[in-house]
Amino acid sequence: MENLNNKEAMEMEFAPDAFxxxxxxxxxxxxxxxxxxxxxxxxxxxxxxxxxxxxxAFAIFVLIILFSIxxxxxxxxxxxxxxxxxxxxxxxxxxxxxxxxxxGTRKYKVEAKYITTISDPRLADMKDEEYSKYFFIEYIRNxxxxxxxxxxxxxxxxxxxxxxxxxxxxxxxxxxxxPRWLKDVxxxxxxxxxxxERIVVNENGEEMIVANTFLGDYYERNPQQxxxxxxxQDFYTYKVYVKGFEETPPHYFGTDISGRDLWxxxxxxxxxxxxxxxxxxxxxxxxxxxxxxxxxxxxxxVDLIMERFTEVLGGIPWIVIMILVKMFLxxxxxxxILVGLSLVLTSWIGTASMVRSQMxxxxxxxxxxxxxxxxxxDFRLIFKHILPNALGTIVTGTILIIPSAIFFESSVAYLxxxxxxxxxxxxxxxxxxxxxxxxxxxYLTIFPSVIISIxxxxxxxxxxxxxxxxxxxxxxxxx
Amino acid sequence: MIRYTLxxxxxxxxxxxxxxxxxxxLIQLTTSFEKRVTVYRMxxxxxxxxxxxxxxxxxxxxxxxxxKYFNWLKGIIKGDWGVSVVKEVGQNPWVILxxxxxxxxxxxxxxxxxxxxxxxxxxxxxxxxxxxPLDYLISFFVIIFISVPxxxxxxxLMINATSMGxxxxxxxxxxxxxxxYVIPIMALSFGPIATLTRYTRAELTEVLTSEYLLLARTxxxxxxxxxxxxxxxNSMVPLVPLIIGNFISIMFGSLVIERIYGVxxxxxxxxxxxxxxxxxxxxxxxxxxxxxxxxxATTLVVDLSYGIVDPRIRMGAxx
Numbered sequence: 023m024e025n026l027n028n029k030e031a032m033e034m035e036f037a038p039d040a041f042x043x044x045x046x047x048x049x050x051x052x053x054x055x056x057x058x059x060x061x062x063x064x065x066x067x068x069x070x071x072x073x074x075x076x077x078x079a080f081a082i083f084v085l086i087i088l089f090s091i092x093x094x095x096x097x098x099x100x101x102x103x104x105x106x107x108x109x110x111x112x113x114x115x116x117x118x119x120x121x122x123x124x125x126g127t128r129k130y131k132v133e134a135k136y137i138t139t140i141s142d143p144r145l146a147d148m149k150d151e152e153y154s155k156y157f158f159i160e161y162i163r164n165x166x167x168x169x170x171x172x173x174x175x176x177x178x179x180x181x182x183x184x185x186x187x188x189x190x191x192x193x194x195x196x197x198x199x200x201p202r203w204l205k206d207v208x209x210x211x212x213x214x215x216x217x218x219e220r221i222v223v224n225e226n227g228e229e230m231i232v233a234n235t236f237l238g239d240y241y242e243r244n245p246q247q248x249x250x251x252x253x254x255q256d257f258y259t260y261k262v263y264v265k266g267f268e269e270t271p272p273h274y275f276g277t278d279i280s281g282r283d284l285w286x287x288x289x290x291x292x293x294x295x296x297x298x299x300x301x302x303x304x305x306x307x308x309x310x311x312x313x314x315x316x317x318x319x320x321x322x323x324v325d326l327i328m329e330r331f332t333e334v335l336g337g338i339p340w341i342v343i344m345i346l347v348k349m350f351l352x353x354x355x356x357x358x359i360l361v362g363l364s365l366v367l368t369s370w371i372g373t374a375s376m377v378r379s380q381m382x383x384x385x386x387x388x389x390x391x392x393x394x395x396x397x398x399x400d401f402r403l404i405f406k407h408i409l410p411n412a413l414g415t416i417v418t419g420t421i422l423i424i425p426s427a428i429f430f431e432s433s434v435a436y437l438x439x440x441x442x443x444x445x446x447x448x449x450x451x452x453x454x455x456x457x458x459x460x461x462x463x464x465y466l467t468i469f470p471s472v473i474i475s476i477x478x479x480x481x482x483x484x485x486x487x488x489x490x491x492x493x494x495x496x497x498x499x500x501x
Numbered sequence: 502m503i504r505y506t507l508x509x510x511x512x513x514x515x516x517x518x519x520x521x522x523x524x525x526x527l528i529q530l531t532t533s534f535e536k537r538v539t540v541y542r543m544x545x546x547x548x549x550x551x552x553x554x555x556x557x558x559x560x561x562x563x564x565x566x567x568x569k570y571f572n573w574l575k576g577i578i579k580g581d582w583g584v585s586v587v588k589e590v591g592q593n594p595w596v597i598l599x600x601x602x603x604x605x606x607x608x609x610x611x612x613x614x615x616x617x618x619x620x621x622x623x624x625x626x627x628x629x630x631x632x633x634p635l636d637y638l639i640s641f642f643v644i645i646f647i648s649v650p651x652x653x654x655x656x657x658l659m660i661n662a663t664s665m666g667x668x669x670x671x672x673x674x675x676x677x678x679x680x681x682y683v684i685p686i687m688a689l690s691f692g693p694i695a696t697l698t699r700y701t702r703a704e705l706t707e708v709l710t711s712e713y714l715l716l717a718r719t720x721x722x723x724x725x726x727x728x729x730x731x732x733x734x735n736s737m738v739p740l741v742p743l744i745i746g747n748f749i750s751i752m753f754g755s756l757v758i759e760r761i762y763g764v765x766x767x768x769x770x771x772x773x774x775x776x777x778x779x780x781x782x783x784x785x786x787x788x789x790x791x792x793x794x795x796x797x798a799t800t801l802v803v804d805l806s807y808g809i810v811d812p813r814i815r816m817g818a819x820x
Contacts, residue, residue, distance in 0.1 A: 337516045339796040341753060342524060342789050345775050349531045352777065429650050436652060436757045437772055452652070456761055461669045464660045471653040478648040 062414075069491040076487020079480040086477055090292040099273070099283035101290050101446060106206055106281055110458070111194050113276040113284075113465050126195040126272065127163050134175040134186040137168065140200055149232065153203060153263075161200070163191040199269040207260040220264045230263030275469045279458050287446055288469055292477070294447040298358070298431055299424035302365045307420050309366065310373025315404045317374065318381025325378075332371050340368040340430075344439050357442040361434065365427050376419045380412035418489040425481035432474060448474050506805060513801050520793050521786075525570055528782055534563045540779045541586040560584055582790075583783030588773065594787035598767060602791070605759065605766035609751050612686045616693035616751075617744055623694065624701020625728065631706055639698065646695035651754045655688035655761050671764040685758045692754065693747045700743055704736035738811045742803040749799050752792075767791055 060068065071077060094101065114126030138145070140158045148156075165171050165188075175186040201222060207215070212231070215221050222230045237257040241248045248254065275284035317328040347364040355363075381404075384390065390407055398407070409416075428448070434440045435449025436456065443450060448470050455467035534557060542553040557563060560583070561572055576583065582594040589597055627639040662669045662684060671681045708714065709732055717727040756768040767788055774785035 334516055334519050337793075337797055337800070338520050338523075339749075339753065339792045341756060341771070341792055342520070345771075345785075345789070346524065346527050349775060349780075350527060425648075432650065433652065433757050436760055437768075460656055460659050460761070461662070464656075467656045468660075471656050475649040475653050478650065479645060482648045483644065 066491040070487055073487040073490065075483050076491075079483035079487070082476060082480040083484055086292065086473070086480070087296065090289050090296060093289035094286050094293070097283065097286040097289075098271070099286045101282060101286040104280040104282060107204055108198070108270055108273075108277050108281040109279055110463055111270065111273055111277040111281070113274060113469075114195055114272040115274050116272055124274075125163075125193070127191045127193050130157065130190050130192055131187055132157055132190060134171055134188045137162070137171050137188065137190070139168065145201075157190065157192060158197070158200060161193045161197045163193050165190065195270050195272065199266045201263065201265050204260075204262045204264055207262045209255045209258045209260075212258075212260045212262060215262060215264060220267075222263045222265055232261040234259045276465050278454060278466060284451075284466065284469060288448075288451060288473060291446040291448045291451050291470070292473060294358075294441075294445060295428045295431055295449070295474075295477075296424075298362060298365070298447070299427040301362050302369065302427040303420065303423040305362070305366045306370045306373055306423055307416070309370045310420070311377050311409070311416070313370070314374040314377025315381055315409070318378035319385055319400065319404050319408070321382070321385075332374060335367075336371045340364075341437075343367050344434055344437075348439050357440075357445060361431060361440055364434075364439075365430055368430070369423055369426070373416075373420055373423075377412070377416060380415055381408060384408045384411055414492045418485075418492050421485045421488055422482070425478050425485070428474065428477060428481075502808060505808070509801055509804060513797050517793060517797055520797075521790055522570070524789050524793075525573060525786060526566060528786060529566050529569060532780065532782060537562050537586070537782065540781075541590075543779060544586055544590045582787045585781055585784045587779050587781040588770065588784055594781075594784040597784060598770065598787050598791060601765060601767050601770055604764055605755060605768065608682060608685050608689065608759070608764065608766070609748065609755055611682065612689040612693070612751050612755075613744075613748055615686065616690045616697060616747070619690075620694045620697025621701055621733075623698040625705060625733070627698065627702040628705035628709060629724070629728065631702075636702075639702075643695045643699050646691045647699065649691075651688050651692055652757050652761055654691050655684060655758050658684045658688055659762065671762050673765075681764075685755070685762050685764055688758055688762075689751050689754055693751060696747060697740070697744065700740060701736065704739060705732055708732045708736045738807075741806045741810045745799060745803045745806055749796055752795055752799075 112126055112128045113124045115124040119125035136155050137157050137159060140160050142156075145153060145156065159165065159168055159171070162171075165174065171188055171190075175188045178185050178187055204215075216229075224230060235258050238254040241252075241254040241257060245254075273283050273285060275288060277283055278287070313328065313332075317325045344364045347360060347367065351360050351363070385403075385408060390403055393403060393407055431440060431447060432449035432452055435447065435453045438453070440449050440453075441447050443454075451470040452467060452474075455463070455470065458466050460467050538550075538553045538557045541556060542548050542550065561569055564572070573583065580593075580595060584590075585592050585594050585597055623639055623643075627636045630636045658665075658667075659669055665683075667680050667683050671677060671685070705728075709728070714727055714732055717731045718724070722730070755766070756771075758764070759766045759768040760772065771785065771788035771792070774781040774788060
């Protein structure tokens with residue numbers, strides 16, 4: 023009874039038209055997200071940026087790429103131009119000279135009697151061989167006068183004979199502005215110098231030159247053998263004693279044994295090394311993906327045979343592969359391809375086996391089965407369904423191929439198995455530095471070493487950061 | 502385990518055989534009877550062309566490749582690797598190699614001996630001081646020493662050699678003493694130390710958080726005892742193969758280091774023997790075989806060591 027009464031009371035209190043439908047035709051179950059969804063790559067970038075060391079490494083890496091592109095373009099030196107008169111100039115960077123580094127000086131231990139002033143009258147008649155023994159006080163940076171040299175010299179005895187030595191810091195660049203002997207001067211250049219009255223004339227009125235006319239005289243006697251369009255004089259070479267030129271402009275990283283600018287050569291070499299790294303990575307990934315896909319997707323006997331093949335190939339040490347490729351193809355293909363090929367041959371197996379294991383992981387999944395039921399071809403299943411899912415793992419597994427290719431290029435260049443010597447690469451520069459003497463001219467090896475070290479460190483940090491960022495299993499795991 | 506080991510050893514020899522066959526045939530394809538005779542003639546100015554050709558025929562250089570190959574195989578079984586025609590004329594290449602192997606091996610083995618304890622030490626310190634300044638310092642050096650190639654280290658060491666009282670080049674064999682070995686061994690050790698440090702730290706930090714370590718501490722062991730007796734032993738499983746695997750990378754790193762520092766080792770012999778102008782084919786084959794054997798043997802030991810350090814893998818293999 024009471025219930026009924028209640029019901030009646032309710033009906034009394036709330037009239038039906040007091041209610042209103044909040045929704046009638048729209049189906050809304052949940053509140054819409056107001057934040058934006060973060061996709062896989064968005065998330066990867068977000069996590070990569072959070073990793074400070076990787077970002078710094080990436081910035082350095084980009085900087086190196088920019089330098090390797092633009093430094094040779096804006097350099098005023100031709101990396102291949104040979105000038106023996108500026109052979110082995112030490113590095114000189116104008117801004118840093120005040121700090122006492124890279125100031126274009128070289129240390130010498132010389133006999134005190136060979137130090138003189140530039141105005142020494144004895145110099146006027148000297149031949150090149152004798153003249154080049156002398157050092158001038160004007161360009162010595164750690165002593166100011168000949169008297170100081172006298173005080174600083176010390177005595178050493180060899181075979182009972184006493185010599186007086188002194189350690190000096192000699193400014194090679196300033197020295198280039200003083201009168202000096204020019205070597206390997208051509209006839210045309212000689213005439214030019216004569217025109218400009220640069221050649222020093224001694225008191226007897228003779229020009230200070232040493233002419234090598236051997237080849238020219240030969241053609242003079244046998245004019246029929248003269249190459250067309252040449253005169254015998256074109257084959258003369260001179261050593262010429264010239265008055266001071268302008269000071270040689272600074273070479274930031276110095277010059278090599280042939281007087282070529284190391285700064286320009288090094289960035290050109292970096293360019294080659296980066297390109298070979300990229301080239302090897304692309305080929306390796308292509309070959310590895312195709313091989314690994316076929317081996318992993320089909321499995322069974324195909325897999326067995328392909329696996330045995332990679333096992334044998336993987337068992338061959340890389341040095342053996344390099345040597346065989348070199349012995350077999352040397353001279354037949356450009357050295358860039360030769361080195362690239364031997365690097366690919368040693369690195370694709372790792373990629374292939376990784377792709378293979380990814381294939382095994384995904385090929386039994388339901389979505390692959392579903393697609394196959396619909397009649398998808400094997401090709402489509404591999405490249406459209408399985409590979410995109412394995413992409414993250416494959417990319418992170420292969421990103422470090424680039425630095426390792428650069429590293430291997432340098433190693434094989436040291437072994438004489440790298441590019442031919444006309445190609446500029448970091449490895450070839452390092453080997454050239456070794457050949458010029460690591461201890462005697464350290465800057466020739468140090469600069470390429472520093473660049474390759476920075477490249478390796480930044481690439482490894484960057485690669486590690488990228489791997490962590492792209493690794494799906496670490497998503498949202500940190501903090 | 503024994504059956505598994507035997508199986509692996511047999512497989513290794515099969516692989517070795519295939520690789521050597523491949524190398525032999527490929528090397529023979531790059532040369533010819535005339536070329537080998539010419540190279541031989543250059544070794545002694547008094548030789549006439551006829552003498553040289555007769556010498557070549559006596560050694561079967563004009564046989565077809567399959568015949569040469571089988572004769573070569575027969576020779577190897579008896580320890581005869583052919584004749585050197587450049588390095589030491591008429592000498593068995595294996596005999597030449599055995600004189601140079603000690604230099605190469607001592608550099609490599611010493612570098613392994615030095616790098617293992619140091620790698621463990623730094624790895625343990627980093628793991629125990631995880632996320633403290635010392636750990637960051639070690640990690641910083643680890644990334645540098647892993648990335649920077651060993652030939653850069655050898656360069657910097659050589660530049661500073663005189664100030665350290667060391668020779669700037671490896672001296673001739675009769676003058677060499679322990680001082681000549683310092684620089685190459687140091688240069689080769691930095692990388693492996695860093696690698697081992699990184700992996701020891703990673704493995705140890707994982708083990709240090711496990712429950713049995715807590716148990717070890719609760720039953721009264723101090724931190725050092727618990728780490729060394731319990732944690733370290735368990736983190737060894739992936740580390741032992743890593744250490745042995747490091748040996749391969751040291752071995753091939755030493756090729757470059759030997760060349761830069763002028764060590765008279767197998768690497769130099771190999772590079773001389775494959776020169777384009779006067780190649781020494783039989784010697785090159787012997788040197789290649791040396792590197793292949795080292796490579797394969799190391800891989801074999803790595804695989805077997807898994808079973809030795811981890812009884813579970815050994816059990817699995819018995820089935």
